Amino acid sequence: MAPSLLHPPSQLSPAAALQLSQKAPTVLQSSPSTVSSSPLSALFTASETPDLWIKYENLLLSCLRTGDERAAHQCLERLVTRFGNDNERIMALKGLLKEADAQNNGELEKVLEEYDQILSDNATNIPIAKRRIALLRSMGRVSEAVSSLVQLLDFSPTDAEAWSELGDIYLSQGLYSQAIYALEEVLLLVPNAWNIHARLGEVQYMAATASGAGDVSSQKSLAEALKRFARSIELCDDYLRGYYGLKLVTTRILREPPNRTKQDDADDFVLPDTSTAERLHELATEKLSEIVRHYTLQDRGWRGYDESEIAAARDLLAKNAAGA
Amino acid sequence: MAQAPVQTIHRDPQLFYWILFPITAVMILTGILRHYATVLMASAPKQLDQKTMREQRSLLHGINVRTNFHTLSRKSFNARRDALTAAYESGAYLKDPERRGQAPPNPMSDPSSMEGMMGMMKNQMAMVIPNTLIMSWINAFFSGYVIMKLPFPLTIKFKSMLQAGVATKDMDPRWMSSISWYFLCIFGLQPVFNFLLGSDNAASQMAQQMGQMGPQAGQMFGPGVDPDKQFLAEAENLAVIEHYSVLDGIENRLLQGIKA
Numbered sequence: 001m002a003p004s005l006l007h008p009p010s011q012l013s014p015a016a017a018l019q020l021s022q023k024a025p026t027v028l029q030s031s032p033s034t035v036s037s038s039p040l041s042a043l044f045t046a047s048e049t050p051d052l053w054i055k056y057e058n059l060l061l062s063c064l065r066t067g068d069e070r071a072a073h074q075c076l077e078r079l080v081t082r083f084g085n086d087n088e089r090i091m092a093l094k095g096l097l098k099e100a101d102a103q104n105n106g107e108l109e110k111v112l113e114e115y116d117q118i119l120s121d122n123a124t125n126i127p128i129a130k131r132r133i134a135l136l137r138s139m140g141r142v143s144e145a146v147s148s149l150v151q152l153l154d155f156s157p158t159d160a161e162a163w164s165e166l167g168d169i170y171l172s173q174g175l176y177s178q179a180i181y182a183l184e185e186v187l188l189l190v191p192n193a194w195n196i197h198a199r200l201g202e203v204q205y206m207a208a209t210a211s212g213a214g215d216v217s218s219q220k221s222l223a224e225a226l227k228r229f230a231r232s233i234e235l236c237d238d239y240l241r242g243y244y245g246l247k248l249v250t251t252r253i254l255r256e257p258p259n260r261t262k263q264d265d266a267d268d269f270v271l272p273d274t275s276t277a278e279r280l281h282e283l284a285t286e287k288l289s290e291i292v293r294h295y296t297l298q299d300r301g302w303r304g305y306d307e308s309e310i311a312a313a314r315d316l317l318a319k320n321a322a323g324a
Numbered sequence: 325m326a327q328a329p330v331q332t333i334h335r336d337p338q339l340f341y342w343i344l345f346p347i348t349a350v351m352i353l354t355g356i357l358r359h360y361a362t363v364l365m366a367s368a369p370k371q372l373d374q375k376t377m378r379e380q381r382s383l384l385h386g387i388n389v390r391t392n393f394h395t396l397s398r399k400s401f402n403a404r405r406d407a408l409t410a411a412y413e414s415g416a417y418l419k420d421p422e423r424r425g426q427a428p429p430n431p432m433s434d435p436s437s438m439e440g441m442m443g444m445m446k447n448q449m450a451m452v453i454p455n456t457l458i459m460s461w462i463n464a465f466f467s468g469y470v471i472m473k474l475p476f477p478l479t480i481k482f483k484s485m486l487q488a489g490v491a492t493k494d495m496d497p498r499w500m501s502s503i504s505w506y507f508l509c510i511f512g513l514q515p516v517f518n519f520l521l522g523s524d525n526a527a528s529q530m531a532q533q534m535g536q537m538g539p540q541a542g543q544m545f546g547p548g549v550d551p552d553k554q555f556l557a558e559a560e561n562l563a564v565i566e567h568y569s570v571l572d573g574i575e576n577r578l579l580q581g582i583k584a
Contacts, residue, residue, distance in 0.1 A: 122371070123373075123374045124371065124372060124373065124374050124377055154378065155374050155375075155377055155378035155381065156377060156378075156381050157381055157382060157384075157385040158381045158384045158385055158388065180400075181400070184395070184396055184400050187392070187395040187396070188388045188389055188392045188393075188395060188396070189388055189392075191392040191394070191395045197395075224397060224571070226575070227571035227574050227575070228571070230571075230574045230575055230577075230578045231570060231571060231574055233578060234574065234577065234578055234581065269397060269571065272575045276575050276576070276579070279579055280575060280578070280579065283578075283579065
């Protein structure tokens with residue numbers, strides 16, 4: 001799929017982002033820099049569409065990623081002339097640009113002070129609050145970032161982006177149960193997001209691995225991880241990460257069969273019996289090798305996978321075949 | 325039965341240039357003017373302060389938990405339910421907990437809700453004033469004669485509408501007077517405005533009236549609604565949920581689904 005300027009560029013690969021930002025001069029030239037709001041000119045020229053401004057915003061982000069700061073400034077200028085300096089989203093973009101321009105920590109501190117200033121005027125400026133948290137995190141002040149994020153989520157608990165960021169920070173600190181809680185909150189907001197289901201499965205699996213095998217709590221996490229991966233596959237039946245996780249978990253279950261004596265709590269998920277686990281394992285292996293095969297042949301409809309994820313799946317399959 | 329003879333009325337062709345055309349042009353121009361007046365008068369959406377936002381979004385959070393509880397395991401759902409119910413019942417999310425239990429303030433005296441009403445008033449005014457003006461203008465200048473004949477037959481019921489101001493008993497209802505042309509313009513100019521101003525224009529009063537009929541988005545947190553009662557109701561809703569999870573028996577579901 002060719003990268004489009006109409007989608008946020010955050011999950012594009014570096015190459016795709018570069019490709020987008022190289023288009024910057026032509027896009028900037030071909031699109032109008034301002035749109036007149038007078039009724040006469042509206043009759044004769046193309047009218048303003050939201051797409052145009054989304055394009056500028058995404059172009060700005062891509063240009064920043066690839067270091068084309070001149071084009072980024074141009075985009076911002078146009079956005080500012082349209083929306084003014086007081087728009088919350090524009091303020092966040094301006095801050096982002098300042099962060100990118102900063103040469104050393106002192107300048108970043110200055111940007112942070114500005115954010116604090118803005119937030120003391122208007123505490124509900126969510127884009128700026130998020131920028132401040134991101135800046136704190138990138139400056140390595142993780143605990144401050146977490147406390148600000150928790151504060152943000154206290155007054156805005158319906159923000160999926162913030163919850164997943166919180167989950168990510170907790171995970172990076174190794175706080176699995178907190179990360180799981182945050183990811184569950186994301187799922188409450190977007191119940192059918194298969195990637196979040198798989199992510200939650202990954203975190204549960206990590207938690208299970210960390211707490212040592214044979215442990216009761218580790219078995220519970222393992223059971224839930226298995227179910228999460230299965231759910232993500234149910235929602236999207238070509239999802240590589242789901243199959244990968246399913247294979248990992250079932251391999252582990254088959255290698256270390258659970259002792260069933262301790263399963264007394266009816267509230268918790270139970271690990272499936274061995275035959276089900278075996279069938280799930282077969283299913284995951286089959287599907288993974290199918291995906292890898294089709295991707296290698298570059299079949300139509302199978303090209304959208306990430307290169308590194310395919311490589312990881314190939315490794316896993318090879319390791320499994322060698323072990324068996 | 326004898327056919328009624330076709331009525332012919334000889335009209336001055338100048339009628340077209342001096343009545344039909346001016347009325348249409350004036351209607352279009354007022355529509356455009358109204359659009360821009362509405363755009364200019366529109367007040368920016370009100371900024372919520374942090375406590376109000378907290379109150380509203382906490383309630384939404386509870387609603388989300390209630391609707392999507394099936395994504396959670398029983399244990400995590402119970403933890404959330406206990407926490408939310410306790411917080412809702414103790415009023416922890418209320419904007420000002422001291423005012424709890426008192427009657428909600430009168431919406432008329434609350435300045436923040438007054439603003440919303442002012443906005444509505446302004447819109448109403450922008451519709452009513454030009455309509456009255458144009459109608460009286462047409463009545464004063466162009467009333468009392470027939471300006472055109474519709475190309476399709478109509479029943480007698482339309483007579484009072486189409487021939488307003490022309491009191492001739494036997495005339496075919498197909499003949500219409502200037503005031504009826506005005507009404508036709510009111511109802512029929514929407515596509516013209518769509519073409520001129522884009523589809524979300526404020527020129528036509530018909531669209532605005534439709535908007536008022538429709539459900540109002542902000543109703544849930546509107547003035548006069550007691551948030552404490554909403555929280556208590558939500559706590560009850562959460563308490564009665566019988567939990568199940570989509571993860572129950574998913575392995576078998578998956579195996580069967582793939583095999584099938």
